[in-house]
Amino acid sequence: MADGFESGGDLDVTLVDLFEGSSEGILVHDETGTVIDANGAAEHYYGQTVASLRGSAVEALVVEDGAVTDLSTVAARQGTVRWTVAKPDRPDRTLDVSVSRASSGEQWLSFATDITDHERRESSLESNQATFRRLQEIVSSRGLTFDEKVERLLGLGRDWLGLSVGYVTHIQAGTQTIEAAIGDHDDIQPGSRAPLSESYCQHTLAADDEAVRTIQSAAAAGIRDSEEYERFGLSCYLGGQITVGGESYGTVCFADTEPRDRPFTEMERTFVDLLTQWIGMTIEQRERVAASNRQRALLESVFNSQRTQVGVTDTDGRVVDANEAAVAFVGKAPDELVGEFVWDTPWFESESARVQCRRAVERALDGEMANFEISYDPADGPEAVFSTNVRPVLNDGEVIHAVVEGHEITELRNREERLERLSSATNELLYTHTESGVAATVTAIAQYIIDRPLAAMWAYDESDETLYPIGSTAAAADFADAAVPEELPAMGPESREKAIFDSGEATLIEDYQTVGNPSAPDVPLRTMFCLPLDDHGLLCVGSPTVEEFAESERFLLEILAGTAAAALDRVRREAELQSHREELERSNEALQQFAYVASHDLQEPLRMVASYVDLLEAEYGDELDGEAREYMDFAVDGAHRMQDMLTALLQYSRVETDAGEFAEIATDRVVQQTLDALQLRIDETDATVETGSLPPVRADPDQLGQVFQNLFENAIRYAEESGVEPHVEVTATREGETVTFTVADNGPGVPAGMADDIFEIFTRGCQATEGTGVGLAVCRRIVRRHDGRIWVAETDEAGAAFRFTLPAPTEGSE
Known part of the structure; x- marks a missing residue:
C-alpha cells in the first residue's frame, strides 16, 4: 500500500499490478545503478528481455555519448533526460527518462517514455x-x-x-x-x-x-x-x-x-x-494520455516522480497526501497540507487558479478528468507555468480519491512564444523597405527569440567582395565600441566570415579568438553563429563567452535567416521596380511633351500646306491643267491624312496621361451612348447592332467608350467596303472577377497571320481600307491599363470576333 495513505483498503491495487500495467518503461536499480528488475514496457523500450536487462549497467544500455546516466544526478534535476538506446535490427530510439527514489529508500526507479516518433x-x-x-x-x-x-x-x-x-x-x-x-x-x-x-x-x-x-x-x-x-x-x-x-x-x-x-x-x-x-x-x-492517466493516477501515489507534483484528495477535496516534488515546491511539510482543501493550498496562489482547481476537482469526484493551466509566480524565483491534470481514482467503479497532478511546461510555453514571435517577423518585414530596416528588425528579433543581445547584419558588395555592416542591436554596437551599427568592422575578401558567406552554410564559430583571419580581431567576441543570407549578406549572433548554441536556437535562427533573405529579395525587387517606375515617369513626361508638339507644332505646318494649296486653286485654278490639279489633290489629301495620323497618335499617347478614374459603370449605358454618337454612320450604311445583357465593369467610362467606338467603326467600315450590310453583335460573360466582351461582325475577317500584328500601331488589316492603323493599338493600350487583354477570337462564322476582358466590380467598390 502506498506511503501516506491510511489503511483500510481504499487503494485495493497491488504494487505489482501497477508496475506491470504501466505504459512507461520502468527499471528498478540498486544503489550502484545496476538493473535488478524491469516491467514489460521496459522490454519494448530497451529492446531486451527482462532477464537480459537484469544486471545491466545504465551505461551499457545508453548508446549516446555524453548522456547523463548517473541516477542520483538525474533525480536531483527534478526533470527528465534524453537517453538514446539501440534496438536490434531497428533504428536507435530516443527515450524521455525521469528518476526517483523508491518508497523504501534503498532502490532507484527510472521511468522511460519513447518520444522518437513524436520528435520526428x-x-x-x-x-x-x-x-x-x-x-x-x-x-x-x-x-x-x-x-x-x-x-x-x-x-x-x-x-x-x-x-x-x-x-x-x-x-x-x-x-x-x-x-x-x-x-x-x-x-x-x-x-x-x-x-x-x-x-x-x-x-x-x-x-x-x-x-x-x-x-x-x-x-x-x-x-x-x-x-x-x-x-x-x-x-x-x-x-x-x-x-x-x-x-x-x-x-x-x-x-x-x-x-x-x-x-x-x-x-x-x-x-x-x-x-x-x-x-x-x-x-x-x-x-496515450488517456491510457497513461488511468494508470498513473495510482502509480504516482506509489512512486514519487521528481518531474511531477502530485496531491491526492479525499471525496471532499481535502488533501490526504502529496509527493516530495509537490511539498518541496511550496516549501511546506506534508502535515501542513493534509486536511486542507487542495484549492486553498499554496499550490494555487491566485483566485483564478483556485476557482479552476475547485471546478476540476469537483468534476473528478464526479468521475471525469479535467485539465487546466496556471501560472505560479513565487517571490523568490522565476514565474512558472504548469499544466494541471485532475483525475478520479476508482475502486469497483466508485470514486475514492482525486489526484491533482501538476507538470511544469514553462519551457514549452516559452518555445511556443518564440515561435509565435518568429512567425510575426514575416508580417513586420512586409512593411520594411530598406536593407537597414530589414537589418534592424531581424537583429531585434534574433535578440528576442534566443535572448542573445549581440546580433548584427552585413550586406555583400560584389564590386570589392566585401561585407559591410548595415545594422545591429545597440548592445552589439557598444560591445564592438562602435558609435553606430554602420561603424562595425567590414568583412574583407580574405576574412573567415567572408569564407562562411561564400560557403552558403550556417556555421558555428566556437571561439572567435582562435580562428584564422577574423575580420575584427580586437573585438573580444567568443562564440558566434554565422548565417549566410543567400547572396545578400550575413547574419551573425554572438556571445562574449564560450557557450553552446542549442539545436532549438539554431533552428529558430535558420528560420529567421531564411525570412531575412526573402525580405532582402523583396527590398531589391522594390528598388528595381522604383527605378523602372521613375524611368516610366520620365518616359511619360517625354510622351506628354511629344503630344504637345504633335498637337501644335506639327499640325500647324500641315494646315498651312492645305491652306496655301487651296489658295493656289482659288487664284490659278483656271490656268492649271488636269495633271496639276491632280498633284494639288495629292498634296491636300496627304496633309489631311498626316493630320489624321497625328490626331490618332495624340489619342494613343493620351491613354495614360489624360486617363480618368476607375469606377463601377453600367456597360449598357456606355454602349448606347457610343451607338448614339455613331447613329448617322449607322443610318448611312444600313448597319444593325445587337447587344445582349452586358454586366457592369470597373473602368474609365470615357476610355471604355473609345474601345467600343473603334471596334464598331472598324466593323461597319470593313463590312461596307466588302459589299455587305454591316451587322455587329455584342455579348459578354462574367467569370469570377473578370468580364469578357465579344464584338463580332460579318465583314471580311482578319487576314491570315495578322491576328497579333493588327494591334501594333500604324498597322491595318487591309491596306485598301482607309484608316490610320492606330485604333486597335489604342484599344489594346486602354484594355491593358485596366489589367485586361484583347485578342482576335477564332470563329466558325464569317467575319471577325474581337474579345477583351475588364475587371468586374468588387464588393464595396464605388
Whole structure:
C-alpha cells in the first residue's frame, strides 16, 4: 500500500499490478545503478528481455555519448533526460527518462517514455512552419479544441487547394465514417457512412508506396464507371492516410466534383501529409494520455516522480497526501497540507487558479478528468507555468480519491512564444523597405527569440567582395565600441566570415579568438553563429563567452535567416521596380511633351500646306491643267491624312496621361451612348447592332467608350467596303472577377497571320481600307491599363470576333 495513505483498503491495487500495467518503461536499480528488475514496457523500450536487462549497467544500455546516466544526478534535476538506446535490427530510439527514489529508500526507479516518433513529427511540422505559417498558428492555438482545429485546417486546405470539400474519415471493419467535413456535398457530412469499397479512401489505403494519393481527373484515372464515382461523383481527389500507433486509422481528403486543370504539387502533397501526421500524432497522444492517466493516477501515489507534483484528495477535496516534488515546491511539510482543501493550498496562489482547481476537482469526484493551466509566480524565483491534470481514482467503479497532478511546461510555453514571435517577423518585414530596416528588425528579433543581445547584419558588395555592416542591436554596437551599427568592422575578401558567406552554410564559430583571419580581431567576441543570407549578406549572433548554441536556437535562427533573405529579395525587387517606375515617369513626361508638339507644332505646318494649296486653286485654278490639279489633290489629301495620323497618335499617347478614374459603370449605358454618337454612320450604311445583357465593369467610362467606338467603326467600315450590310453583335460573360466582351461582325475577317500584328500601331488589316492603323493599338493600350487583354477570337462564322476582358466590380467598390 502506498506511503501516506491510511489503511483500510481504499487503494485495493497491488504494487505489482501497477508496475506491470504501466505504459512507461520502468527499471528498478540498486544503489550502484545496476538493473535488478524491469516491467514489460521496459522490454519494448530497451529492446531486451527482462532477464537480459537484469544486471545491466545504465551505461551499457545508453548508446549516446555524453548522456547523463548517473541516477542520483538525474533525480536531483527534478526533470527528465534524453537517453538514446539501440534496438536490434531497428533504428536507435530516443527515450524521455525521469528518476526517483523508491518508497523504501534503498532502490532507484527510472521511468522511460519513447518520444522518437513524436520528435520526428514535431520536427517535420516545424520545418514547414515558414511555408505554412497559418497551419502552424491553428495547430499551436491554445484557444481552440482539437475538433475546432480540424475544422479550421480543413477550411484552410479547401480554400488553398481550390477544391469544394475537405473531410476526415475513420475506417473500421470495411466501413468509412466521416468524422469531420467542410463543404456542401450531401454525402460528405459528419456522421455519413459508406462501404470502404465504394469510397475514394480505398485508393489512399492501397497506395503503400505513396504518403499521399492524388487523382487529377476521374476520367483519366479510369474510375468514371466505378462504384465510388457513382456514389460520390468526385472528379479530383487528394488524400493522405492517418496512422495511429503504426496502424491505419483513417484519411484526410480534399476533393471536387470537377476535374482539376493542373496536377497536384509537391507542396500540396506535403500540406496533406503534415495534416495527416498532426491528426494521427494528436489522436495517438490523446489515446496515450488517456491510457497513461488511468494508470498513473495510482502509480504516482506509489512512486514519487521528481518531474511531477502530485496531491491526492479525499471525496471532499481535502488533501490526504502529496509527493516530495509537490511539498518541496511550496516549501511546506506534508502535515501542513493534509486536511486542507487542495484549492486553498499554496499550490494555487491566485483566485483564478483556485476557482479552476475547485471546478476540476469537483468534476473528478464526479468521475471525469479535467485539465487546466496556471501560472505560479513565487517571490523568490522565476514565474512558472504548469499544466494541471485532475483525475478520479476508482475502486469497483466508485470514486475514492482525486489526484491533482501538476507538470511544469514553462519551457514549452516559452518555445511556443518564440515561435509565435518568429512567425510575426514575416508580417513586420512586409512593411520594411530598406536593407537597414530589414537589418534592424531581424537583429531585434534574433535578440528576442534566443535572448542573445549581440546580433548584427552585413550586406555583400560584389564590386570589392566585401561585407559591410548595415545594422545591429545597440548592445552589439557598444560591445564592438562602435558609435553606430554602420561603424562595425567590414568583412574583407580574405576574412573567415567572408569564407562562411561564400560557403552558403550556417556555421558555428566556437571561439572567435582562435580562428584564422577574423575580420575584427580586437573585438573580444567568443562564440558566434554565422548565417549566410543567400547572396545578400550575413547574419551573425554572438556571445562574449564560450557557450553552446542549442539545436532549438539554431533552428529558430535558420528560420529567421531564411525570412531575412526573402525580405532582402523583396527590398531589391522594390528598388528595381522604383527605378523602372521613375524611368516610366520620365518616359511619360517625354510622351506628354511629344503630344504637345504633335498637337501644335506639327499640325500647324500641315494646315498651312492645305491652306496655301487651296489658295493656289482659288487664284490659278483656271490656268492649271488636269495633271496639276491632280498633284494639288495629292498634296491636300496627304496633309489631311498626316493630320489624321497625328490626331490618332495624340489619342494613343493620351491613354495614360489624360486617363480618368476607375469606377463601377453600367456597360449598357456606355454602349448606347457610343451607338448614339455613331447613329448617322449607322443610318448611312444600313448597319444593325445587337447587344445582349452586358454586366457592369470597373473602368474609365470615357476610355471604355473609345474601345467600343473603334471596334464598331472598324466593323461597319470593313463590312461596307466588302459589299455587305454591316451587322455587329455584342455579348459578354462574367467569370469570377473578370468580364469578357465579344464584338463580332460579318465583314471580311482578319487576314491570315495578322491576328497579333493588327494591334501594333500604324498597322491595318487591309491596306485598301482607309484608316490610320492606330485604333486597335489604342484599344489594346486602354484594355491593358485596366489589367485586361484583347485578342482576335477564332470563329466558325464569317467575319471577325474581337474579345477583351475588364475587371468586374468588387464588393464595396464605388
